[in-house]
Amino acid sequence: MNDKRACLDINEIFDLFTFSYTIPIEFRDIVKTAINRYAQPYKHSKETLNRMVNKATSPLDTFKYLGTKKEYQFNYSQWKGHLAEWIVCYEYNSIRNNGNVVFTFLNPDSSSKADILHIIKVGERYKYIAGPDIKTGQAAYLINQLEKVWSHEGSIPFYDFYNILSDEKKLTKKHIFKLNQLKENYPQKVILTPNFNSEEILKFSNKFLRRVANQQTGPTASAVKKARQYARDTIPKKREWTAFNYDAHLKYSFEKQQETIRRNAELKAQKLLEEVMKRNRSAPVNKKSKPMEWLAEMGTKIAKSKPVKFVKDHPEIIEPFIVVTGEVLRSALRVSKSSKTSGIEQKDVKSPLTDHVPQSKINEEFTRKSPVKHPVTSYTRKDGTPVRGYLRGKD
Template sequence: MDIDELLPFFTQSYSIPIEFRSIVKTAINRYAQPHKYHEETLNQMVNKTTSPLDTFKYLSTNDGCSFNYSQWKGHIAEWIVCYEYNSMKNNGNVVFTFVNPDSSSKADILHIIKVGNFYKCIAGPDIKTGRADYLLNQLEKVWSHEGSIPFYDFYNVLSDEKKLTEKQLNKLNQIKNKYPKKVILTPSIKHQEIIKFSDKYLRKVANQLTGPRASAVKKAKQNARDTIKKVRPWNQFNYDTYVKESFEKQVERLRKEKELEIEKQLYEISNRQQQVLKQNNSKMNSWLTKMGKAIVNSPIGQYVKDNKAEIIISAAIRISSTIINTSTSKKPKNKESGVIQQSPEPTPNIQIKDEYTRISPINEDDYTRKSPIKHQVPSYLRKDGTPVRGYTRGKD
């Protein structure tokens, strides 16, 4: 509930259309508690205009200083439910819903419905706010009323049975068993949104967004009295709120459809990317396999295969030579005699793994090879630093 969008509906005044006033008077007396009204009183009720701004008078108490915030929220709850019915719940033969001019009635709101070619005014729910014990007492009174008035749990207290004590839960079940065909009505608007709306509405009317609540209440009461309210018929209220809510639902529907379409497109793009990645991986694996086979079948691969034993022996000789040279170069001398102390030769731990062994480059002077396949040897330096030009070697 956006206060900025709903504020126009909650600062205007509403009247019962003339053609419906007769049936409304009948309904008021039907649900009146405990006595019926005279015709003059009924005429005053149906002819007067009412506004949500009128609820601010309930913030005063007898001392004129403090205020009854809970009582005010109970009265503003009737207007919130009235808005909810007109904008969201009314359908079929319901013409419009309005706040009952009789503030002492058990039926806090009334419905105008069409039955054939005629109209009828029937009771809406008794809207209750408060704690569980109070609600349970009121629930039994409302359901036992002869007018079959629905019960509306505005803050959805009784529906959460986990928050009720064992005694409260037993009483609730007893009442439900006594009236098995009746149900507790609850709002379609979230609890937190209702609380926020009430607080923001008070601040908006007070034109004071911050500061002490007592100061805001004082200003809200004064502004509510001074506001010149635009008078509109209740059926227009029903139409305007319904159009607004329908428009918002349409916008919300289009927004969700757009989000779903975007999600679908992203999903399809992701699938295509995965398919391309799989194809690329497959092509890469195929290419590597072909390259591996080509290398194995090439002259170089054949040479390595034919001379594997010599390559491994040469690598072993180089490693062994390096170990021996290292160990002999680090023999310590005896400081007193000057004799070199002999230390046991370390046993080289050489592990050779066939074709997986990483080998060092092999110089021409290391050993005598078999004649390889004819190929070009690039220029290089001998161990003694002598440069050697490139040449062709091997046989066809």
């Protein structure tokens, strides 16, 4: 398993969370064995196992848990707990899995401690491995569950979804003592945490709810009702879990590619900026600053002053401003054109900032010219003073 950084972007992966997924037929027998291996507290019958492995499951199913305890009081904790399993499943398939892992999927047995399962290939044979017990909640509950998993569940890992147990600010002295005690008793055990931070997870959950409800703004209660209704009425298209694994990994690889393009463009723009500044010694720039930061700094200075006067007083900033802005725009266009996940046709947009403009021409445009000589008719000022007609401007 890898430990790489990833982005939980609703725009990139929303489509993955709208299908329903089935276990490929060739893996169903081994999945039956895996389910009973980690079943709690009893093994399942043959009929129950067949029903489990043949059933399709979807992230939209999580909305049935978003019921109400009281009027307008929705059970977010339960819903987010089930959605967490899908987020972790996406995380494994996109960035954690490597080598001989074929795919990772949600355990069809919702009562099992192993919330997700892995299918791996060893030689010419396939094997199953237990995924983690994914937990959300407060520190006391997490520590209680951690003790149960580490002491009774064998090879099942423990997954702290919101990374609570590593934040001492959220733990009491009693919590810390108990946690340290468990770590001493089980030195080979580890607490798994997500590659995504809590802010990303909460943002994704909220946007997923809103996107399914097709309601970007408005009362949360209304969005919940719409999302639940949509989830009940929708029959998602079926795909196999191998497709989920493939697409999740592909989206992460594409995301890495786009980040590389953006980073290279920024480095190139920085190099161009430094080269321009060498020719304009009167306008030194901090070499550690990034092009976007430099543009923001210049933009702020211009905005706080009289734009025409500022540019006239500082003509040395014009050329680097154009170079850097043009490079940033070109970079944005390249990334936009190469996007494979957008269904919108990208058009070739040409900006005047991307073309070379002589500095003399810009200085001329920023200089206010006197109007051509013309007559001004007589008029009366607001204070009642009459003003005779006169000629204004130059020949």
